[in-house]
Each structure stands twice: as C-alpha cells, then as structure tokens.
Amino acid sequence: MNTNQERQRLVIGNWKMNGNLADNARLLGSVRESVAGAGACAVAVCVPFPYLSQAQAALSGSAVSWGAQDVSVHGSGAYTGEVSAAMLNDFACRWVLVGHSERRTYHAETNELVAQKAQVALNAGLTPVVCVGETLQQQEAGETAQVIASQLAPVLALGAQAVAKMVIAYEPVWAIGTGRTATPQQAQDVHALIRQSLSELGVAQVQVLYGGSVKGANAASLFAMPDIDGALVGGAALVAEEFLSIAAA
Known part of the structure; x- marks a missing residue:
C-alpha cells in the first residue's frame, strides 16, 4: 500500500474573500x-483576484507559491466578472482552486462545470486543486461515499494523464468554518475512498x-493518517502563526 511518506506534503492557504x-x-x-527552501512540505496561498499582483511581488523568489480561488471556463469575451486562466498566468500563478464548496453552493457550480474548469486550468499549465465534500445532511444520511464518487466522476473521466497533474x-x-472537524479516522476513511478511485485510474x-x-x-493527528497528504486551510491561513504551525506539523 502506498503511504503518504512517498508523496510530498502540501499545505495551501485559502484566504477566501478576506484581506487588504x-x-x-x-x-x-x-x-x-x-x-x-524546499522542505518536506510545500506551502502555497490562494488569494482573492485583486491581490494576485501583491502575492506575486511578495513571494517571487521564495519557497512559497501562490494561486487563485477560481477560474473561468472561457478564454475571453463578454463574461463580466470572470477571470481567465491566461490572466492567472500573467501573475505567474501555480495553483487554482476549482469546485470549492462555497462555489458549488452559492454559484450553483455542477460537477461537470468543475471538471471543465480543471481541464481549462491544465490546458493553461496551472495545477487545479479539485475540491469535493458532502454536506451535513448527506453525511447523516450515510451518503458520503456516493456524493464523493459523483463529484469525482467527471474529473476522473478526463483521464489518467490529466488527473495525474491535479x-x-x-x-x-x-x-x-463551523469549528467542527472530522476526526482523523473519519477524514482518513474518505481519503481512502478517494485514493481507491485514483488507484483504479492508475494515479494513486x-x-x-x-x-x-x-x-x-x-494538524499533526490528521497528517499522521496514511492517505492525508496535507491541508487546504481556510480561516487559519489568515493568521501567520497558525498557518505556519500547520505547515510545520
């Protein structure tokens, strides 16, 4: 069985709509x-669009990489408020979040749209961070595995060559943002399901x-689980000491 010791650890801070x-x-x-330097753990931040220039200026030449929180499926045109992958490249972004639960909830993003965004990001040389997860209602109904599988299906359908770069x-x-956290074992159980799907595609x-x-x-108890390779950090990413302590774990 693969262990997370064989995969580089990664901690990404998602600032959401915060900052000045x-x-x-x-x-x-x-x-x-x-x-x-490039230690055992890679560190990155995904900042709001207006601050990409600031992140680029502040982090260029450092061990910390940066990215955006969303990307349009369109290359250019009459899509007011949208930001294209080419624009993200102008700010030397490495990462882009796609399918964050808040995008799925507040902007009605479908599983198919999320897969499209992942492909657009890959086409532009960006690394998409594809977010999946179930609601409390779905969890309590015992539907976690089914929900995760349906969210992953259009992404996995892009093929092993694409998924290997995500x-x-x-x-x-x-x-x-609720203060509730899955226990390390709860999180591991879902990560194991995801890993199984990746393994079946040949990209474990x-x-x-x-x-x-x-x-x-x-953080340390979560990272001790065999299929958890790091964290996508929300609120704690806005406090340097807290974010860095997660990376140190």
Missing part, C-alpha cells in the same frame, strides 16, 4: 520569511488534501 493591502503585506512577509482536496462541508500518487477547520492543534 496592509494586512496582506504583513501576512505574506511572515509566511515568506518562515518558509525557507491535486484533490476533501472538504466536508459540515466542517468548514496524486496528493489528497484535507480541508475542514484545520488548525495547528489538530
């Missing part, structure tokens, strides 16, 4: 200063991150 120029400067400066993030919707080495109220206090 002054606070960002302090946060980015602290993260850059504290993350030295990152998957499991974020139980019931544990995002794809990194699978956990996202759901990850903090410095619970």
Whole structure:
C-alpha cells in the first residue's frame, strides 16, 4: 500500500474573500520569511483576484507559491466578472482552486462545470486543486461515499494523464468554518475512498488534501493518517502563526 511518506506534503492557504493591502503585506512577509527552501512540505496561498499582483511581488523568489480561488471556463469575451486562466498566468500563478464548496453552493457550480474548469486550468499549465465534500445532511444520511464518487466522476473521466497533474482536496462541508472537524479516522476513511478511485485510474500518487477547520492543534493527528497528504486551510491561513504551525506539523 502506498503511504503518504512517498508523496510530498502540501499545505495551501485559502484566504477566501478576506484581506487588504496592509494586512496582506504583513501576512505574506511572515509566511515568506518562515518558509525557507524546499522542505518536506510545500506551502502555497490562494488569494482573492485583486491581490494576485501583491502575492506575486511578495513571494517571487521564495519557497512559497501562490494561486487563485477560481477560474473561468472561457478564454475571453463578454463574461463580466470572470477571470481567465491566461490572466492567472500573467501573475505567474501555480495553483487554482476549482469546485470549492462555497462555489458549488452559492454559484450553483455542477460537477461537470468543475471538471471543465480543471481541464481549462491544465490546458493553461496551472495545477487545479479539485475540491469535493458532502454536506451535513448527506453525511447523516450515510451518503458520503456516493456524493464523493459523483463529484469525482467527471474529473476522473478526463483521464489518467490529466488527473495525474491535479491535486484533490476533501472538504466536508459540515466542517468548514463551523469549528467542527472530522476526526482523523473519519477524514482518513474518505481519503481512502478517494485514493481507491485514483488507484483504479492508475494515479494513486496524486496528493489528497484535507480541508475542514484545520488548525495547528489538530494538524499533526490528521497528517499522521496514511492517505492525508496535507491541508487546504481556510480561516487559519489568515493568521501567520497558525498557518505556519500547520505547515510545520
């Protein structure tokens, strides 16, 4: 069986719709200063579109990479408010989140649209971080495996060559911003299901991150699980000390 010791650890901070120029400067400066060299854990931040330029300027030449929180399926045109993959490339983004639960919930993004966005990102040389996860209602109904499978299906249908260049993030919707966290074993059980699907496609080495109220206090116990390769960090990514303690774990 593969273990996560064979896959590089990865911690990505998702700032969501937070930040301002002054606070960002302090946060980015602290993260850059504290993350030295290519260690066992790679560190990245996904910032709001208006701050991509600031992130690029602050982090260029450092061990910390950066990315965006969404991307349009369109290359250009009359799509007010959308941001294209080519625009993200202009700011040297490495990563882009696709299918975050908040996009699925508030913007009615479908599983098929998420797969399209992942393909568009790959076509532009970006690494899509494909987010999947179930709601509290779905979890309580015992539908977790079914929901994750349906969310992954259009992505896996893109083929092994495409999926091998992605990152998957499991974020139980019931544990995002609620203070509730899946136990390490609960998280591992779902990660194992995801890993099985990846294995069947021949891409078992794809990194699978956990996202759901990850903090410095619970990071080590989560990362000890064999199929958890790192974290997609929300609120804790806005506090340098907390974010760095997760990366250190």
